[in-house]
Amino acid sequence: MSIMEKKESFTCPHCKEKLPFRMLLIVKNDHTFKCPLCGEALVPHKTKSFTWGYIIGFLSFALPQQIVFYLHQDNGLAFLIGILHAVTAIGLVSLYFYFNTKFSKAIVLSFTPILLVVFGRLLIHTIDFM
Numbered sequence: 420m421s422i423m424e425k426k427e428s429f430t431c432p433h434c435k436e437k438l439p440f441r442m443l444l445i446v447k448n449d450h451t452f453k454c455p456l457c458g459e460a461l462v463p464h465k466t467k468s469f470t471w472g473y474i475i476g477f478l479s480f481a482l483p484q485q486i487v488f489y490l491h492q493d494n495g496l497a498f499l500i501g502i503l504h505a506v507t508a509i510g511l512v513s514l515y516f517y518f519n520t521k522f523s524k525a526i527v528l529s530f531t532p533i534l535l536v537v538f539g540r541l542l543i544h545t546i547d548f549m
């Protein structure tokens with residue numbers, strides 16, 4: 420086990436910089452995106468926490484709303500409580516993602532332009548010979 424290989428959460432593997440918190444909004448499972456700092460392609464590690472995050476976010480809105488509505492029969496209050504819970508839960512889930520999400524270099528994507536160039540050159544050569 421090497422300490423050098425330990426990856427920091429929410430850090431770009433190319434430039435080793437901490438990614439901005441707002442990047443959480445575009446991070447999805449198996450979804451490649453560009454580092455806003457160096458422009459290299461990244462992919463988040465496979466995790467179930469994204470799905471759970473959405474479920475928790477939804478439940479934290481729906482459940483308190485239902486409970487408050489049941490107790491007080493007040494739709495406005497129920498909605499307000501629901502929103503407050505959802506905001507709190509989404510905030511916590513976002514923090515959890517921020518401290519637990521790790522990124523890898525998107526190798527497949529970074530090789531694609533090279534392959535395209537090689538393929539393009541082969542095509543040009545083939546056309547030249549015809």
Ligand SMILES: [Zn+2]
Pocket residue numbers: 431432433434435436454455456457458459
């Ligand atoms: Zn970067």
